[in-house]
Amino acid sequence: TDATGKINDLVIVASDICGVDEVYKIGGAQAIAALAYGTQTIRPVRKIVGPGSKYVTMAKVLVSTDVAIDMPAGPSEVLILADETADPRLIAFDMISQAEHGTDSVAGLITTSNRLAENVQKILTELASSTERSEKISESLKKYGFIITCDNFKEMVELSNQFAPEHLEVITKNAQDLTKDLVAGLILLGPYSPVPLSDYASGTNHVLPTGTFAQSFSALGVFDFSRRVSIVECSKAGLEKVRSNVKVLAYIENLPNHYKAIDARF
Known part of the structure; x- marks a missing residue:
């Protein structure tokens, strides 16, 4: 409303x-x-x-x-992984677009480039005070915005995975190679895949886990609106094939009547 x-x-x-x-x-x-x-x-x-x-x-x-x-999906987050090849102006715009959600939104940058970090911080300061919704953006960045520099990609990935962000932008050379090691609700690759793309046009679901819950939850999907039921039917010959396996497992668990329910059928 x-x-x-x-x-x-x-x-x-x-x-x-x-x-x-x-x-x-x-x-x-x-x-x-x-x-x-x-x-x-x-x-x-x-x-x-x-x-x-x-x-x-x-x-x-x-x-x-x-x-x-479905999942814990709270205040929105973006984390950007970037190296020296990234455009600091685009990163600043992406962080601001996230910060305008509200004063509890999180916008962070992790980079291997000190120079990029300095440039992003400078541009953020300039843009945050002159754009629409500047009061909300400035408060959000002050409370929950951050820039972290790392020595190498390995350190950057490890730190990102601890955060397990809702949205993760990867703007590095060979960004595709990093995805196999990353944990996030949604991963956006390259300079032309900002979060607003996924918000409005990419077709991916916009309901994503936040607050590190991407470590154990996935995005909202069609399965969240359905129930899945397994149906099993076995023949006597099929049951005979697994009869001895059931006996071993049942007695290991000290549940002998589990096996007797199988054995009674023979």
Whole structure:
């Protein structure tokens, strides 16, 4: 909604195109509680998906013992890995585009080039004070913006993986070679793959794990909206083939009746 509480017309149109038949104008941790447990007007749901503030994210984690969630997806993050080949002006623009999300957004640069770090810091200072939403951007960069220099690529990758960012931009020579070692919600390669591309046009999902949760969670996807059920059917001959294996494992676990349930069929 906007400052007056009006729902964006485009959200309504998109909901109609997607066949959405229920829309509630609610937000915050209280909205998560309503979705999880229901109210007089809102029925409880089976799964809660989507990003939110740090309060929304914590609320999702708290209710996850009672209702399924997709992942912890809190305040947005971008981490940029860059070497001396990167354009400091583009990096500064990318960090600012992230910082305008809100004062709790994270925008960081890790680089092997001291010169690049100095240039990015200088350009950031200039741009942050002169662009739209400058007050919010400046506060975000002051609180959660950072630039770190590393001695080599190995150190840069290790530090990045500890952070496990939501969005990871890699602007280095041979950027593709680094991807096999990197951990992130989404990896964007090269100078022409900024985060706004993935936000609006690349087709990749924009709901991503934050707060280091990319180490154990993946982006939102179609599987999050489905249930997967395994179906097993075995013949007597097939069961005979694994009969001895089951016996060994059952007795190792001291569950002899597990094996007897197999043996009884012969």
